[in-house]
Structure formats: C-alpha cells, structure tokens
Amino acid sequence: MFAERIKALNPYVPGEQPKDRVYIKLNANENPYPPSPRVQEALNEFDSSILRRYPDPDANELRKAFASLVGVTPDMVYAGNGSDEILSFIFYTFFDSKLPVVLPQHTYSFYPVYASYYNIPLHKVPLEDDFSISIDKLLKVESCGIIFANPNAPTGRFMSLADLRELLTKYDSDKPVVVDEAYIDFGAETAIPLLKEFHNLIIIRTFSKSYCFAGARLGFVIAAPDVINTFITVKNSFNHFPIDSIIQKLGIATCNDYTYYQEINAKIAKTRDWFSCELEKLGYDVIPSKTNFVFVKKTGLSGEEIYKEVKKSGILIRHFNHSGIENYVRITIGTQDEMDLLLNAMKNISSN
Ligand SMILES: Cc1ncc(COP(=O)(O)O)c(C=O)c1O
Secondary structure, three states: OOOHHHHHOOOOOOOOOOOOOOOEEOOOOOOOOOOOHHHHHHHHHOOHHHHHOOOOOOOHHHHHHHHHHHOOOHHHEEEEOOHHHHHHHHHHHHOOOOOOEEEEOOOOOHHHHHHHHOOOOEEEEOOOOOOOOOHHHHHHOOOOEEEEEOOOOOOOOOOOHHHHHHHHHHOOOOOOEEEEOOOHHHOOOOOHHHHHOOOOEEEEEEOOOOOOOOOOOOEEEEOOHHHHHHHHHHHHOOOOOOOOHHHHHHHHHHHOOHHHHHHHHHHHHHHHHHHHHHHHHOOOEEOOOOOOEEEEEOOOOOHHHHHHHHHHOOEEOEOOOOOOOOOOEEEEOOOHHHHHHHHHHHHHHHOO
C-alpha cells in the first residue's frame, strides 16, 4: 500500500511532551515568557469573517514588517510555516544529489532528516574539542553547499562574523552557505550585514525562540531577491498558503514590538549567565553559550543520568544519545524561579 521511499524515512524526534504529571519544560528551547501584549490585543481584535477568504499567499504585510525589523528590503525575506518548513524548501531548492552537503557533526538534527528525505548525500565534519566549528574542515570537502546553525545547536557556540566572512570568501561563490540564526537574539551578532557582500549567503530565522511564538509556527529566510524568487516558486509548487490569516496578523504585531522582545531576551541572557556560573560552582562543565540554552556535563556522570535525575524532580531537559555528546545535557533557560528549582535538583545529583 505504501510507496517504496517510505521505508527509508528517518523522522526528526522532537523534545518529549509527557502527560503523566506537570513538568517544568526546559527541553525544547521555547521562551518562558508570553508574547508581547500587542499580540494578545491583535488576537482579541481579529475579525473572524476574514477566515472565509484564503490568506495572502505571500504574506506581504508580514514580510514588510519583518524586513523592517531586521533592516532589509521586503523582497529579501520570505515567511514559512516555522523555520522547519523553510529548511525543507532550502534543501529542495539548493542541494542536489551529486555532491554532498557539508555540515558539522553536531548541529540541528533536522538537517540530516531533510537530506535523507530529498536523497541528498551528507558529509559531517567533526567539531573541535571546544565544540567550535572548523572552517578548514568545512572547506576541505567538495560539496554542493554548507549548512549549520549559528550559534550552533545543541552546543550554543557562536562562530564570529570574521570567521564566517573568511568561510564565505574562501568558498565557491556559486554554492549556498546556509546559516540558521534560530538563536541569534540572545546575544550573538547576525550575519545580515554580510548579505551585501555575499550573494550565496542564506540566513534562516524563527519566531519560535526569541519571539515566544513556537505554537504559532513562523519562520523566515533572508537572502538576495532572486534567491527569494526561486524560493517562492518552490513554495508555490508545494503549499500555496503556508501562513494563515491569524498568524499573519499576529506576526505583524510581534514585529511591531521589538522593545518588548529585546527586554525579555536580555533577561533570559542574564539568567543564562548566572545559571552557567552557578553550575560551574557545582563542578559542571558549561560550554559558553550565546543562546537560550546551555550544554553541560559533569565528570563522573553520564548525560542520561543527569537527565533522569532531573526528570524525577519534575523538570524536563534534553539528552541526545549521539556519539561524542552523550555525556552532555541541553538545558533551556526558563524563568529565574524555574532555574532556581533546576539548580537545586542538579545540586543534589552532584552530592550523590
Ligand atoms: C537550529 C534550529 N533551527 C530551526 C529550528 C526549528 O524552528 P521552528 O520552530 O521555526 O520550526 C530549531 C528548533 O529547535 C532549531 O534549534
């Protein structure tokens, strides 16, 4: 009954959402704060009669609002149903099956899922001992393109713009370099200024993390206008109306309250830095993070042990059973109260 290709599918595994009790959820890098009050107002004012009509297929008002937020022209941005959908279009649009797409060994785990879905070969290059990404290693392989998250996930490490510029300068200018900036708003520096110099740079953003919008599903791609046009052709060959009318309105309200998000994200960064220091005092190794999560291990404990012990206290964090990072856990930064509780739980593990 099913097509042959179904057998080869290896789907993404999202952070768990168990229902056996109420957990503090620090396992999916969601924002612990609510969206701007302007989003609630826009929702209250939404006229349901609009739902009779199809939405604007290109979400043009939303594109304008987002372009103004990030300081580019509207023809340089495009909106998708979460950045996961944008990523799917990226793999379809730019990578073909002759040469591999190159990516770091540890990065967002949906990239290999899309590569497999579209039958694109992958070449993974190891991270350095401190979990930074080696430009030389990325460049060493003959590839059809490069993709990674910056800051990277699940490590939290940031590649400087100087290094990124070096990568773009040395790489083939006809091949895409895709930089997923899902976590850029927690203290890292965006690559948007480099778009003027490098036509092959493609930047991805999501509203799921810094804009408290994970349940709404909204992501963007930022690139040169002709790249965006090709993207629109792909989108129109798959799903003509990816962003519904409600989300287009709420997305605009989000873009119009940058100050609110700047404040909550600065608060998250402050909590992260405090939490990292406290964990170090307890003997944990914490990878320096520019994101809303920290990647952590402790000598003598496996990642799975830390994850299980913390879960007993009613807190969910993420453990990846991947070779090379199996001793680490990834912890989303929540509110100060949530992090106090987690710190207490992690203190108890250390004293076992
Ligand atoms: C690096 C990275 N890119 C993209 C995404 C997907 O985000 P979205 O919710 O917009 O699909 C995630 C989600 O965890 C992520 O970590």
